[in-house]
Amino acid sequence: xxxxxxxxxxxxxxxxxxxxxxxxxxxxxxxxxxxxxxxxxxxxxxxxxxxxxxxxxxxxxxxxxxxxxxxxxxxxxxxxxxxxxxxxxxxxxxxxxxxxxxxxxxxxxxxxxxxxxxxxxxxxxxxxxxxxxxxxxxxxxxxxxxxxxxxxxxxxxxxxxxxxxxxxxxxxxxxxxxxxxxxxxxxxxxxxxxxxxx
Numbered sequence: 001x002x003x004x005x006x007x008x009x010x011x012x013x014x015x016x017x018x019x020x021x022x023x024x025x026x027x028x029x030x031x032x033x034x035x036x037x038x039x040x041x042x043x044x045x046x047x048x049x050x051x052x053x054x055x056x057x058x059x060x061x062x063x064x065x066x067x068x069x070x071x072x073x074x075x076x077x078x079x080x081x082x083x084x085x086x087x088x089x090x091x092x093x094x095x096x097x098x099x100x101x102x103x104x105x106x107x108x109x110x111x112x113x114x115x116x117x118x119x120x121x122x123x124x125x126x127x128x129x130x131x132x133x134x135x136x137x138x139x140x141x142x143x144x145x146x147x148x149x150x151x152x153x154x155x156x157x158x159x160x161x162x163x164x165x166x167x168x169x170x171x172x173x174x175x176x177x178x179x180x181x182x183x184x185x186x187x188x189x190x191x192x193x194x195x196x197x198x
Contacts, residue, residue: 032114039115055118059110062125066103102130 040048102124109121123129 028116032116035115051115051118052113055110055113055121059107059112059121062107062110062121063104066100066107070100099134102134106130 036048039051106121106124109117109124112118112121124133
């Protein structure tokens with residue numbers, strides 16, 4: 001009996017992102033500490049503390065505004081749905097980078113302590129930079145979803161549509177035997193057979 005999931009005995013290859021992410025995070029942290037010590041040596045520790053506190057306050061304000069805007073959009077969508085109005089699909093009216101996701105990411109980068117993360121967060125607050133970043137991320141995600149082999153995360157959206165009314169997903173395949181049907185003969189195959197246990 002097969003389950004539809006191919007079994008592979010070959011060792012799994014680590015993705016490039018999983019290989020490069022730990023050294024990139026370590027390099028980012030070292031660069032942040034070096035920049036903080038450089039600014040502290042030139043302008044003083046109080047200036048660095050003021051810059052970090054200002055980044056935190058600005059990040060909280062940015063996230064709060066983006067959250068309010070997202071909640072207002074959600075409320076408007078629900079009100080239009082209750083009134084029976086047909087609103088244009090979000091994909092048709094939204095440009096990549098015009099949503100609140102990158103704005104919230106900019107606020108999060110501002111909240112993180114460090115001057116480099118603050119600079120990247122401030123860059124993401126500029127609308128043309130945010131739109132360019134959104135287009136690049138959307139294009140990259142579309143390419144990865146199109147190139148994903150079956151049975152991976154790229155296949156999850158298709159698999160999520162195979163539901164029974166109770167919401168449970170049933171994985172499997174149909175096995176059809178196209179041979180002449182022979183009448184069941186009484187013998188050792190007749191009668192109750194318990195299910196196979198794994």
